[in-house]
Amino acid sequence: MGSKSSKDTLDDTLFNLRFAGKTLIKESDRSQKEEKIEKDKAKRALEKGLIDNARIAAENAIRKKNEALNYLRLSSKLDAVASKIMSASRTEAMTRQFSQVIPQMNRAMKSMNLENISETMGQFEKCFENLDVASGYVSESLNQTTTVSTPRDQVDNLLGMIASEHNIEVRGQLGEAPLGISAKEIEESNKIDVQKLK
Template identity: 40%
Template sequence: MENNLLNLRMTSKMLSRQAKRCQKEENKELEKLKKAISAGGTEEARIYASNAIRKKSERLNITKMASRVDAVASRVQTALTMQQVVRSMGITVVSMEKAAQSMNLEQISAVMDKFEQQFEDLDVQTGYMEGAIGGTTALDMPQDEVDMLIQRTADQDGLELNAELANIQAPQYLPDEAS
């Protein structure tokens, strides 16, 4: 299972690199498009525009796939963590049985402390993994945060949003603008 996790992580990185290549190729096509437009080459402009759109679509599809692979890798990591916890808890239960049979209170207390520590560790690991899974799945992002980022980026760069994005309401307070 750990080999699968490693393969998933490597696949995700490979897909991310491929998406970056597509971005570069898209930018090259856009530059060619600008040159063709200024030179008045209508046919060339259409070809370059078509290529740019195709590369953008390819990049988005690859990025989505990378995100999905990353989410699966996080789930595999959670499963591995849970296996380790179950193994540790099994060992602890055996230790508790031995301690109970001998009725050594110090040993029982030490085993119980270890058992409680494992539960605390499990809570921390589970919280971390839930955060990682939430961070890797693009579809789980709150829409209002996405809208705020789009609006903020457009405002910072002085860009005009198209009609579909223009309906985003800019919040009165942005967290990184607090003084």
């Protein structure tokens, strides 16, 4: 058995990167489902007046939301790395093409044969077009943020949102939610953030 060529190894790496990215998206979806379960637990705890239990469930919900976003960010980074590898591979192929065309150009210039010069210039133009396409692949990197503990204001905001959605009275038991922001606005903002990362 012979060793794998660098092209096969590169293809395997790209496949593995893309597979890992899809796996991370599935993990993100799972975390979003777990977030919803924790929100429901917080709601039930609020209805029963169990504020401490509601806080724990709200902390878990926020942690799951952050996990989902981090999985999406990491998936995006893997996709960016795969794009960079593809771009590097294309650039390497372009370098090989140029190394073949340049000697032809030198021979055509020495002979001053207009037909050969024209043909070689066509090859150069094709190489430049391919190079433009290859360098057109631009990837952006996202800053991955991870939090170890959930800020209390986020927990209180989530509990306030759950309480207002389900008409549960918890005034005085939670920190005050930001003024002027309704539970619906917070929920819509959260949905938009998650959708942008998909």
